C-alpha cells in the first residue's frame with residue numbers, strides 16, 4: 001500500500017479537511033446524502049487525526065446537505081450550458097468535478113491555495129478538460145489564463161466568509177467583467193453568523209477567521225453591477241434538508257420562524 005500523505009495545514013485551508021471528512025463519512029452511511037465515493041476512496045490515504053475536525057457521522061449533514069444543494073444548482077447550469085466554463089473557487093478537496101462528471105464541452109477550473117492544490121494533485125487523477133489553479137482566489141493574475149468566451153459558472157461553497165468584503169466584491173466583479181454571461185452560486189454568512197463564529201467548531205479548531213458578512217441579496221446586487229437574483233434561501237429551505245436526521249429537522253423548525261437565525265447561513269444564486 002502506498003505511503004500516507006502527511007497533512008499540515010492551518011487557518012482557512014485547514015477547514016477543508018473538515019468538509020472533506022464529512023463527505024467521506026457520509027459515503028459510508030446507510031442512506032448517504034451526497035454519496036461521494038471519491039472522498040471515501042482517498043480519505044484513508046491522508047495521514048491526519050480526523051478527530052481534530054470536530055466532524056462526526058452525526059453532524060456530517062451540516063456539510064453534505066450544502067454540497068448536495070450546490071451540486072444540484074451546478075447540474076442545472078451545466079444542463080443548459082454544455083459549453084460552460086466552471087470556476088470552482090476555494091475547492092478544497094471537494095470532488096465536484098468527478099461527482100458531476102460534466103461532458104467534454106465543459107472546461108472546469110478548481111482553484112485553491114497552493115498547499116491545497118498540491119494535496120489534490122497527489123490524491124486525485126487528471127481528467128480531460130480539468131484544470132487546477134494554485135493561487136488565492138483574490139489574486140487577479142490567474143484570470144489571464146481563463147478563456148473569456150464561455151458561459152461561466154462560479155461556485156464558491158464555504159468560501160465567501162473567509163474573504164474580506166473588499167476582496168470578495170472585487171472577485172465577483174472580476175468574474176462578471178471577465179465572462180460574457182453566467183451564474184454566481186455561493187453560500188454566505190450574515191452579520192450574526194460572522195459574529196458567532198466562535199460557536200463554529202470547524203472554524204475555531206482551524207484557527208481561521210471569518211470576515212465577509214452578507215445579510216441579503218441587495219448587499220451583493222448593489223456592490224456588483226450586472227447581477228440578477230435567481231435564488232436566495234436559507235439552508236433550511238433547501239429540499240436537501242427535508243430527509244435528514246430528526247435533530248437537524250428540529251433545529252430547522254426552531255430557527256426558521258426567526259429570520260435572524262433562519263438566514264445566518266444563506267445560499268445565493270445570481271445570473272449575469
Ligand SMILES: C[S@@+](CC[C@H](N)C(=O)[O-])C[C@H]1O[C@@H](n2cnc3c(N)ncnc32)[C@H](O)[C@@H]1O
Pocket residue numbers: 012013014015016019020067089090091092093094111112113116135136137138156157158159162163
Ligand atoms: C470550508 S473549506 C470549503 C472547501 C470546499 N469548497 C468544500 O465545500 O468542501 C474553505 C476553502 O476555501 C479556501 N479558501 C479560503 N480563502 C481562499 C482564498 N483567498 N483563495 C483560495 N482559496 C481560499 C480554503 O483553502 C479552503 O479550501
